[in-house]
Amino acid sequence: MNLKELATKLGLSPTTVSRALNGYPEVNAETRERVMAAAHRYNYAPNTRAIRLATGRALAVGHVIPIMTKHEIVNPVFADFIGETYSRQGYDMLLSVVPDDDEDRTYRVLKSRGSVDGVIVHAPRLNDPRIALLTEIGLPFVVHGRATGTTIPYSWLDVNNRRAFLRATEFLLDLGHTRIGLINGLEFMDFAIRRRNGYLEALAARAIAPDARLMFSDEMTEAAGFHAASTMIALPDPPTAFLVASMISGMGVRRAVEAAGRVVGRDISIIIHDDDLSYLPNGTDVPIFTATRSSVREAGRMVAEMLLDLISTPTPAPRERLLEAELIIGQSTGPAPRAVQ
């Protein structure tokens, strides 16, 4: 059943039926009722392909998931990212996974084929070239995160990663820890840079000199967390606490602590960053790890709304939004052990 058939059945022109269904004012209320009823009765659903062509809009937003050619790891956070925000407004969500050396082409094609009305930029890096590119080709976008080093204005939503790790470090310092290991994500990722800055800032505020041997940067996997923590624990002057970039790394860190015969939360404290992913909950009742927490799900909803807003506004001014992370106390932290101190 298409528009024309429905119109014929109603004895109306396609024009009127289209207007009736789309809420235009120049149609009699009574007629509109009739049309609506018939549409419902015949189970009429407009063909999206036709709408897209006629309106020149794609009614879709793209999520381009970069995959680092060097580190073949897919960032899975977007799995929780997809809400009903899009579908509620009639938008589709398009996914493409692209090697980072081919991003340029991907975005250009997305634009010139008219596949999407806008994109979400995931996993921004230091001086991320995508921001200039997208601005240049005129494809609306919102960055989930920020890109240090970029000068052009752009829309973004980010967690205050610096302050989150600043607070976490302060919390550990307050507990008496002075040797705190940082097990960070890859430090060409923007969030990782900011987290390190927060960590360093907190140390500096207490006049504690940073120790390069206590700062690791790697993929956020269990094995990498294990390796980093094991290495640091083996130092002559090992840390009494770890600040860890993710839930999964944190599990590796815990394994390292236990493998060394130490007890988490008593001998060695751990704070992780928790994205509050649905499939990776930090405990059910009481948190397993003390954590800086910020819901990716929430952020995803907001970013999606920002983008749709940007797309529908004729002259979009960049929108910016900084979320604060909570500091959640769990079972993995405690006062610095006397003996070590």
Added chain:
Amino acid sequence: MNLKELATKLGLSPTTVSRALNGYPEVNAETRERVMAAAHRYNYAPNTRAIRLATGRALAVGHVIPIMTKHEIVNPVFADFIGETYSRQGYDMLLSVVPDDDEDRTYRVLKSRGSVDGVIVHAPRLNDPRIALLTEIGLPFVVHGRATGTTIPYSWLDVNNRRAFLRATEFLLDLGHTRIGLINGLEFMDFAIRRRNGYLEALAARAIAPDARLMFSDEMTEAAGFHAASTMIALPDPPTAFLVASMISGMGVRRAVEAAGRVVGRDISIIIHDDDLSYLPNGTDVPIFTATRSSVREAGRMVAEMLLDLISTPTPAPRERLLEAELIIGQSTGPAPRAVQ
């Protein structure tokens, strides 16, 4: 730059240009060259919206990620699922996350609006109603997994979960373990049912009676794994080995073992199922966990190909494909301890 403009610039009709670009035979080789060159030079990319409308194809496949209203957990495996299979053939990948009580409508709308040419069915359940629905509305689909209880023929690709867990159980039995705890996923999920069957079959073959207290079924989270393992370890006659549904649950199980002051691989063995997700590698050089392994990435690629094949074939016969899991020996298993035996 669109087709018409390009045609004008070349002094040709849109018809010819279209045919030249799409490889139709009724165009002079020389002309084709010229057209190709010009298309490249002017950076021409055909408007997908127009193609879709003209051809009546959506050039897109849908992935509907069910979200259980009772358990709000998004299955993140599809993150690794998305390959270049689609883009190579000019297809887009559409994602929708849908509460399971609204699936019916979602698929119907997908069909009637013509948003997709086919769908991948994720996370099939016992007697999954989606298979009958999709067959009825005539939307091509391939199931990633299988749905026990369904009688109509349909296309699927699955891992031999039964045999994987059968072999894993046998392996533990061979090591002398006789009390083996099963920490399974939710048992309305098809794969979980099959895994339990494999486990039971192996026990039966050695005339070991299953013990209900050694069989848990829950969400595959760290906390659930921890809880299940802790409970079993506290039994008067605790298991000496665990068979665990996932990497993440496995981490919870390990935490439980260590919290009980036992050593993994010496006092208590653990075998997990490893989907070989890029963001959740089971160690780097040597596997952390002994595991039944089967790459979701690989499976995803194959399922995608099956679906595209199904879409392009006029009279599709159901395709079926069963993959075997490898049994990977890692550091988490060892002979059953004498004392307990």
Added chain:
DNA sequence: AATCACTCCCAAACCGCTTTGGATTTCCCA
């Protein structure tokens, strides 16, 4: 009664491509 402003509806153009049904030219062979 003529003018004007609304209200409500429609015909037709358009979005940018594919595809059908020729038309024209060239080639080959009887």
Added chain:
DNA sequence: TGGGAAATCCAAAGCGGTTTGGGAGTGATT
């Protein structure tokens, strides 16, 4: 040398909606 096949190309008709530019009817205003 004429006629049919083959090779090339084109005009025009869709695909299924939206949107522009009226047109007819109704009431109120002058």
